[in-house]
Amino acid sequence: MIKAIRGTRDILPPETGLWNFVESAVRDVFRAYNFQEIRTPIFESTELFARGVGEETDIVSKEMYTWEDRGRAESDKGQSLTLRPEATAGIVRAYIEHKLWDRGLNKLYLIGPMFRRERPQKGRYRQFYQIDAEVIGPPSSGSDSAARDAEVIEMLATLLDRLGITGWNLQLNSVGCPNDRDQFNAALRKALEPVVAKMCVDCQRRAVTNPLRVFDCKVPEDEPIIEKLPRISQFLDEPCRKHFEEVQEILKSVGVPFILNDRLVRGLDYYTRTAFEFTHGALGAQNAILGGGRYDGLSESLGGPPAPGIGFAIGEDRLVMSLQEAAESVMKKPDVYVAPLGAGMNRDAARLARELRRHDLIVDLGDENFRLKKSFEAATRAGAKYILIVGENEVKADAFALKNLATGAQVSVPRGELAQRIQETL
Numbered sequence: 001m002i003k004a005i006r007g008t009r010d011i012l013p014p015e016t017g018l019w020n021f022v023e024s025a026v027r028d029v030f031r032a033y034n035f036q037e038i039r040t041p042i043f044e045s046t047e048l049f050a051r052g053v054g055e056e057t058d059i060v061s062k063e064m065y066t067w068e069d070r071g072r073a074e075s076d077k078g079q080s081l082t083l084r085p086e087a088t089a090g091i092v093r094a095y096i097e098h099k100l101w102d103r104g105l106n107k108l109y110l111i112g113p114m115f116r117r118e119r120p121q122k123g124r125y126r127q128f129y130q131i132d133a134e135v136i137g138p139p140s141s142g143s144d145s146a147a148r149d150a151e152v153i154e155m156l157a158t159l160l161d162r163l164g165i166t167g168w169n170l171q172l173n174s175v176g177c178p179n180d181r182d183q184f185n186a187a188l189r190k191a192l193e194p195v196v197a198k199m200c201v202d203c204q205r206r207a208v209t210n211p212l213r214v215f216d217c218k219v220p221e222d223e224p225i226i227e228k229l230p231r232i233s234q235f236l237d238e239p240c241r242k243h244f245e246e247v248q249e250i251l252k253s254v255g256v257p258f259i260l261n262d263r264l265v266r267g268l269d270y271y272t273r274t275a276f277e278f279t280h281g282a283l284g285a286q287n288a289i290l291g292g293g294r295y296d297g298l299s300e301s302l303g304g305p306p307a308p309g310i311g312f313a314i315g316e317d318r319l320v321m322s323l324q325e326a327a328e329s330v331m332k333k334p335d336v337y338v339a340p341l342g343a344g345m346n347r348d349a350a351r352l353a354r355e356l357r358r359h360d361l362i363v364d365l366g367d368e369n370f371r372l373k374k375s376f377e378a379a380t381r382a383g384a385k386y387i388l389i390v391g392e393n394e395v396k397a398d399a400f401a402l403k404n405l406a407t408g409a410q411v412s413v414p415r416g417e418l419a420q421r422i423q424e425t426l
């Protein structure tokens with residue numbers, strides 16, 4: 001038997017109903033904040049991610065699905081391609097390539113699969129889905145304003161509320177600007193020097209390549225050492241400190257609660273200033289529902305014009321997991337199962353089903369070859385609320401037997417009143 005590849009999975013009905021529910025709420029909420037959808041390719045040149053995400057990150061150094069293209073044309077040959085591990089780099093590439101600032105497009109979102117070769121576990125997959133949004137634009141558009149940071153964070157709180165997800169936590173930090181980080185990194189290196197030999201292998205590597213990442217360490221034995229290290233909050237320059245204060249003041253003013261966490265550094269190189277993460281207790285070890293932050297230098301590092309930006313990526317798989325309790329009400333069952341009874345009845349049943357569907361009812365349709373018992377079984381298995389019998393007598397009378405499968409109550413209803421009758425009692 002051929003099975004789905006480790007770390008990938010089929011998302012089956014009825015769970016797909018939850019995914020659609022999430023995505024339609026996302027589209028509604030984002031629309032209200034004037035975001036528009038962008039769809040970028042699933043694979044891009046490897047260089048985009050190497051530059052846009054950072055060679056030193058775990059994503060680029062060990063988790064990407066990369067291959068060399070075998071195109072016939074000379075221009076394709078040997079090109080290194082990669083399945084996108086995240087969405088921001090592709091969106092910023094498109095922003096630069098199509099000069100989106102000229103079209104005034106500065107609020108974009110994308111929903112789609114991402115790929116990372118991580119160790120699969122509950123809530124962590126190799127193909128997973130992200131809902132990603134970015135505010136990006138020339139400095140003159142105000143895209144560097146603290147108001148934008150607060151706006152996207154408030155939008156996320158609104159989305160989670162709308163989905164009925166309670167019990168989330170918002171953690172907030174500022175990672176400063178490159179200048180602050182140089183000083184912070186120097187201080188970190190100094191503090192790590194005498195203790196790094198006692199830390200895990202990953203931290204020993206990080207201490208050399210990118211000491212900031214030591215804060216990502218999950219090894220409990222390293223915890224007491226990390227706890228004593230200097231924090232970025234001590235190194236913010238005046239403009240960064242002011243920016244961060246303003247974000248916090250706006251969030252307070254709109255009533256979005258947050259927790260300051262100066263250990264939150266985020267995994268990607270291009271982040272500046274605001275960094276945030278929403279977590280949810282019910283998710284277990286992989287408790288981060290979404291992460292985001294500001295990336296003021298990214299466009300330039302990809303060869304574009306200055307274009308400060310802020311964005312986030314929601315892990316859709318995890319968002320759906322934290323929603324499972326609400327599942328029942330979202331995953332809709334058929335309102336009615338139309339059961340043709342006897343030879344020649346498929347035609348009338350099809351006509352009736354078509355009429356009912358035009359009234360926005362969910363209709364499942366049987367087959368004239370089914371005996372009545374089999375139709376009842378199929379209707380019950382489908383979870384339909386009603387079964388509607390379409391037999392010769394009913395067609396002649398133009399009135400049909402409608403049976404409530406839960407109560408067993410049965411009535412004969414004229415064709416013209418059927419849709420209303422089913423809707424009324426739903």
Ligand code: AMP
Nearest residue numbers: 123124125128288289290291313314315
């Ligand atoms: P990141 O792009 O690493 O900042 O991740 C943003 C969000 O995507 C995280 O908070 C997770 O919810 C989700 N995520 C990241 N990696 C995975 C994965 N391998 N499987 C499932 N969800 C993931």
